[in-house]
Amino acid sequence: MSHYRIAVIPGDGIGQEVIPEGIKMVEAAAKPFDVTFEWVEFDWSCERYHREGAMMPEDGIEQLAKFDAIYLGAVGYPGVPDHVSLWGLLLPIRRQFDQYVSLRPVRLFDGIACPLAHKEPGDIDFYVVRENVEGEYSAIGGIQFEGTEREIVTQQNIFTRTGTDRILKYAFELAMKREKKHVTSATKSNGIYHSMPYWDKRFANMANHYPEIQTDQYHIDILTANFVLKPEHFDVVVGSNLFGDILSDLGPACTGTIAIAPSANINPERQFPSMFEPVHGSAPDIAGLGIANPIGAIWSAAMMVQHLGHDDIHDVMMGAVESTLKAGKALTKDMGGNANMQEMMAELMAHMPS
């Protein structure tokens, strides 16, 4: 009998709507197995920021440290500048818990209308492996001559050998487990003078240790073009924090909707809890309408139970997602349907093994 304690941070906007549905799906899927969950909710959010002047309490990280995993909705809401809300919650969690891998599957499902012409399920099926704690996301920098015509803002990017090598290694190890055994590196070493040539050098070095793996690299500009023009080319795509961020929104868009895309913020050494969250944001435009697509949250929860060691529960959840999409009866608006979230949830539940 396994028991897990999960820290739940629904956050803002539709985060508050989809996270409870993800929990319901886990509970339903786990029933036949000898596993129980305890869900402890934290109201850390932009609402809290408005009320108390901080996204989370000062000892927030310590509170989370005791959990087996973190399940997060979305953070950010109009009225709180994005860099304040994100650097007050999401980004410190990723960093303090050294969740240096952001793993983001991109898959075209049967039943979803693909925005790319002539693509079939199976054509798009790859992973974006994103460096998640350093690189372009940095608070180092500042402004000089503020308020004058001469204002100048510097923004530092930081790439370490440790940080670069370990994400590359994760990507190669993942590719070793896949059929195609192919790693693509996202770079921009023709324009960005220091960090990206360094990234290329470490990539070449890592590739030497994996002679079985086929590799290539693209500058980020043409790489985004190729996501549209030949998505079937990709297997594992590894990129820096920023490039991985871009590719893991663009990839899912090419499969029809970013609302289904999940992400796992992983600390592979398991010194700290990992965090699971949909790729989509808080979506203020549809928050409160009850029409959010819960699949991003559900798929993220499935990645969470898998990370905890339960492939079986993961597979049950993803089986329900796949067959619901294939049936195509209760799709939300972002997928071209007109079901609301509860109608889609009913359909998902109906597709669970009884």
Place this chain on the structure above:
Amino acid sequence: MSHYRIAVIPGDGIGQEVIPEGIKMVEAAAKPFDVTFEWVEFDWSCERYHREGAMMPEDGIEQLAKFDAIYLGAVGYPGVPDHVSLWGLLLPIRRQFDQYVSLRPVRLFDGIACPLAHKEPGDIDFYVVRENVEGEYSAIGGIQFEGTEREIVTQQNIFTRTGTDRILKYAFELAMKREKKHVTSATKSNGIYHSMPYWDKRFANMANHYPEIQTDQYHIDILTANFVLKPEHFDVVVGSNLFGDILSDLGPACTGTIAIAPSANINPERQFPSMFEPVHGSAPDIAGLGIANPIGAIWSAAMMVQHLGHDDIHDVMMGAVESTLKAGKALTKDMGGNANMQEMMAELMAHMPS
């Protein structure tokens, strides 16, 4: 009678193939008009780098300064690291001549199969306005603890008020001349702590001066997703050096091929020559095969003659491009056809008014 002296830098790979065709098109289109051109060729390239250890001579910039415009093919070739070739030629030209606007039209033409499902010509028709001399493309930074496990690379991004405001202003002025009057800002102020919130502030400030213009802003990740999901939304999209670079490859990919995409590196104050170049690179994989698509180079040349004040010649050239694509008889491989470059050129010439 106008006479223009153009500096021609074919550069590497297919640059050497497409640039002569662009010149032929200008000459043919200019015939009925009272305009003559002198084309002065420079062999600055990776080949030259191999031979002489530098992409261009030390007084290269001075040599170019005397011309009315610069017409460039593509730079970069295997054997010379990209950051060496680009920082040895293309990027210094952009900077020394303060070509701070990179203007990049994105248009779906009649006759080209769109990789996005259900899109028609007219659905995709916007401009990417890219900051072209500062931002993420910076040679400031370096490495410490080199060769050890503790290696750390810093990469500085530099945003100035002058540099930010003038590109935003250019975008708003461009939008004022268009029907939709809509400017979208590419940002990433939720993750990139200093530069992007600053960019947003300057964008909001500039928007205040243009009450007629409708504005919105998207983080670069979801913006790339929206290029695929709703390209018809966009009119003028303004971005930093890196974001503009990405969007101006992704945009053309969504219209079928990046090989037709042109770019103008403009010094709007005309203190220095502006430079015109296709968006595509030197394409080592197809160089020498005679199958390159010349339209990116031709469209760039058309932007050049327009910049020099000759809308009439521009329109003749673009008329030939439009009717050739619509006829669809001699498309190159990247557009799904099987014509080689000369066959497409013959067709383009046949579509010129006689």
